[in-house]
Amino acid sequence: MYEVKVISVFVQNQPGKLERITRVLAESGxxxxxxxITSVKDFGVIKFLVxxxxxxxxxxxxxxxxxxxxxxxxxxxEDRPGGLHKVVKFISERGVNIENALVYVEESRHRAYFIxxxxxxxxxxxxxxx
Amino acid sequence: xxxNKEVECMPEEKLRELQLERLKQVVKRAYEKVPFYxxxxxxxxxxxxxxxxxxxxxxxPFTSKADMREAYPFGLFAxxxxxxxxxxxxxxxxxxxxxxxYTRKDIELWxxxxxxxxxxxxxxxxxxxxxxxxxxxxxxxxxxxYGAQKIGATVVPASAGNxxxxxxxxxxxxxxxxxxxxxYSLYLAEYAKEEVGIDPATLKLRVGSFGAEMWTEExxxxxxxxxxxxxxxxxxxxxxxxxxxxxxxxxxxxxxVWEDHFLIEIIDPExxxxxxxxxxxxxxxxxxxxxxxxxxxxxxxDITRIIRKKCDCGRTMARIERIKGRTDDMIKVRGxxxxxxxxxxxxxxxxxxxxxxxxxxxxxxxxxxxxxxxxMSKETFSDEVREIEELRKKLEKRIEAAVGIRVKVTLVEPKxxxxxEGKAKRIIDKRNLK
Numbered sequence: 140m141y142e143v144k145v146i147s148v149f150v151q152n153q154p155g156k157l158e159r160i161t162r163v164l165a166e167s168g169x170x171x172x173x174x175x176i177t178s179v180k181d182f183g184v185i186k187f188l189v190x191x192x193x194x195x196x197x198x199x200x201x202x203x204x205x206x207x208x209x210x211x212x213x214x215x216x217e218d219r220p221g222g223l224h225k226v227v228k229f230i231s232e233r234g235v236n237i238e239n240a241l242v243y244v245e246e247s248r249h250r251a252y253f254i255x256x257x258x259x260x261x262x263x264x265x266x267x268x269x
Numbered sequence: 270x271x272x273n274k275e276v277e278c279m280p281e282e283k284l285r286e287l288q289l290e291r292l293k294q295v296v297k298r299a300y301e302k303v304p305f306y307x308x309x310x311x312x313x314x315x316x317x318x319x320x321x322x323x324x325x326x327x328x329x330p331f332t333s334k335a336d337m338r339e340a341y342p343f344g345l346f347a348x349x350x351x352x353x354x355x356x357x358x359x360x361x362x363x364x365x366x367x368x369x370x371y372t373r374k375d376i377e378l379w380x381x382x383x384x385x386x387x388x389x390x391x392x393x394x395x396x397x398x399x400x401x402x403x404x405x406x407x408x409x410x411x412x413x414x415y416g417a418q419k420i421g422a423t424v425v426p427a428s429a430g431n432x433x434x435x436x437x438x439x440x441x442x443x444x445x446x447x448x449x450x451x452x453y454s455l456y457l458a459e460y461a462k463e464e465v466g467i468d469p470a471t472l473k474l475r476v477g478s479f480g481a482e483m484w485t486e487e488x489x490x491x492x493x494x495x496x497x498x499x500x501x502x503x504x505x506x507x508x509x510x511x512x513x514x515x516x517x518x519x520x521x522x523x524x525x526v527w528e529d530h531f532l533i534e535i536i537d538p539e540x541x542x543x544x545x546x547x548x549x550x551x552x553x554x555x556x557x558x559x560x561x562x563x564x565x566x567x568x569x570x571d572i573t574r575i576i577r578k579k580c581d582c583g584r585t586m587a588r589i590e591r592i593k594g595r596t597d598d599m600i601k602v603r604g605x606x607x608x609x610x611x612x613x614x615x616x617x618x619x620x621x622x623x624x625x626x627x628x629x630x631x632x633x634x635x636x637x638x639x640x641x642x643x644x645m646s647k648e649t650f651s652d653e654v655r656e657i658e659e660l661r662k663k664l665e666k667r668i669e670a671a672v673g674i675r676v677k678v679t680l681v682e683p684k685x686x687x688x689x690e691g692k693a694k695r696i697i698d699k700r701n702l703k
Contacts, residue, residue, distance in 0.1 A: 147652030149645055149682065179657075179658050181679050182679075183654065184654045186652070203683065203684055205682060206647075206650070207652045209652055238653075
C-alpha cells in the first residue's frame with residue numbers, strides 16, 4: 140500500500156474550464172497519471188494524480204485556481220477482469236469507507252493502482268495493514 | 270478632534286436659528302436668480318416670504334433628478350458663468366449627466382466640509398492621504414483633494430486605477446489614510462497580497478474614508494480586517510456638492526450631517542409626505558449655502574433615517590444611518606421589494622466565501638429569477654463536492670431568510686467576477702433584454 144497526494148481543483152461547469160486546467164498542468168511539465176471528475180449541476184471538483192505533484196500544485200495555485208492537496212491511499216491491482224473487485228472487497232471487508240477514488244493504469248493489461256481517499260487516513264491504514 | 274468646534278458643537282437652538290435664516294436667504298436667491306425655481310414656486314402659488322419657519326419647507330416643491338436633466342447643462346446655476354470656477358458631472362450612465370457648478374466660495378465650502386470630515390476621524394497635517402477616487406468630472410477625487418489639503422496633510426493624488434502603483438505608493442510613501450470606494454479597497458487588499466506580494470497589514474494605513482456606493486456593516490468588518498485600518502463611511506452626491514455632506518465620527522454609529530449647510534428631511538418615497546425623525550424613508554436635502562447652484566428639497570433617492578440623539582463625540586449635528594441603497598437599486602421581484610444590501614449582509618455572514626458577489630436578474634419563464642454569483646474562498650476550499658454543495662445551499666437559505674424569496678446561488682471561482690476601480694456594478698438586470 141502506498142500513500143500518495145491527490146490534487147483537487149474547484150471548477151465551474153462551463154465550456155473551456157477543464158481545458159484551462161489541463162493547459163496549466165501541461166505547461167508545468169507534470170504528467171497526469173489518473174483523474175476523476177465529480178460534478179453537481181453548476182460546479183465540480185476535478186482530482187488529479189500526477190507524477191510531479193508539488194510543481195503541478197504550485198502551477199495551479201499561481202494560475203489562480205482554487206486548489207487543495209489531499210492525502211490518499213493507493214493499492215496495486217491487476218488490470219484484468221475482477222481486479223478492481225478484489226481490491227474493493229479487501230477494503231470493504233476491513234470496514235474502510237471510500238470517499239473518492241480514481242484509477243491509475245501503470246501498464247495496460249498488467250498492473251494498475253486503485254487510488255482512494257478516506258475520511259480518516261491513519262485509521263484506514265491501520266485497518267488495511269493488519 | 271474637531272476642525273471647527275464652535276460650529277460642529279453649536280447648541281441646537283442656535284443651529285435651528287442659523288438654518289432658518291439661511292433657508293430664507295437661499296429661497297429668496299433661488300427664486301430671484303433661477304427661472305426653474307421661480308416657475309415651480311409660481312405654479313405652487315408660493316412666495317419666498319411664505320417660508321417663515323423651518324417646518325414651512327414642506328410647501329416647497331421637490332427637485333428631482335429628472336428636473337436636473339431637463340435643466341442640462343447650466344439651467345440650475347444661480348451665479349453667472351464668469352463666477353463659476355469649476356463644474357462636475359455625475360456619470361450619466363442612465364441619460365444626460367447631472368451638472369454641478371461651483372463658485373470660488375463653493376470650492377472653499379467643499380474644502381471646509383471635507384476638512385471637518387477628515388479631522389473627525391483623526392486625520393491631521395502629519396498624515397499622508399492617498400486619494401484613490403477618480404480625479405476629473407467625478408466629484409470624489411477633487412473634493413477630497415481640497416479638504417485634505419486644507420488640513421495640511423500630504424496629499425497623494427493617485428486617482429483611481431493603476432492598482433499596482435497604488436500599492437507601491439502606499440508602501441514607499443507610508444500612506445496613512447486612504448480614500449476610495451469600499452469595493453476598490455477590497456480589490457487593493459487582494460491585489461497587494463496576491464499580485465505584489467505585500468501583506469496589507471504591514472502597510473502604514475490607519476484610517477480610510479469610503480463612500481460613493483452602498484456597503485454594509487459586514488463589509489466594513491471585512492475591509493478593516495483585510496486592510497488593517499479603521500473604515501469610515503462618507504456620504505455626498507454631485508447634485509448637492511459631492512462627498513462631504515455627511516461623515517462618520519470615531520463612534521462609527523451614523524454619519525453626522527453638516528446641518529449648518531444642509532437641511533435634511535425624510536419623506537415617504539411613494540407619497541412624498543414628510544416622515545417624523547427616526548423613521549426610514551428617502552433623504553431630501555436642501556443646500557443652505559451653495560452659491561453657484563443652490564438645491565431646494567432635492568430628492569436623493571437614498572434610503573436612510575435621521576438620528577437626533579446626542580452623539581458621544583459631542584457634535585450636535587444630527588446623524589443619518591448608513592445608506593441602505595437608492596430607491597432605483599430596489600429590486601422588485603415577483604412582487605417582493607428587496608435591496609442589494611440585504612443580500613450582501615447574508616453572504617458575508619456565511620464563512621467560506623469572498624466578499625465579491627453579483628446579483629443577476631433574469632426572466633426565463635415569465636417569472637423573475639434572482640441568481641447570486643458568489644466567489645469561493647481559496648483559503649477554505651474543501652475538495653469535497655458535498656461540502657461545497659452544502660455551502661451553496663447554506664447561502665441560498667441565508668439569503669432567502671433575509672429577502673423572503675428563493676434565490677439561486679452559484680459559486681464561482683475566485684477572481685472571476687469583475688473588480689471595480691470605482692463604483693462596483695452589483696446588479697446585472699437581464700430582464701429587459703428579450
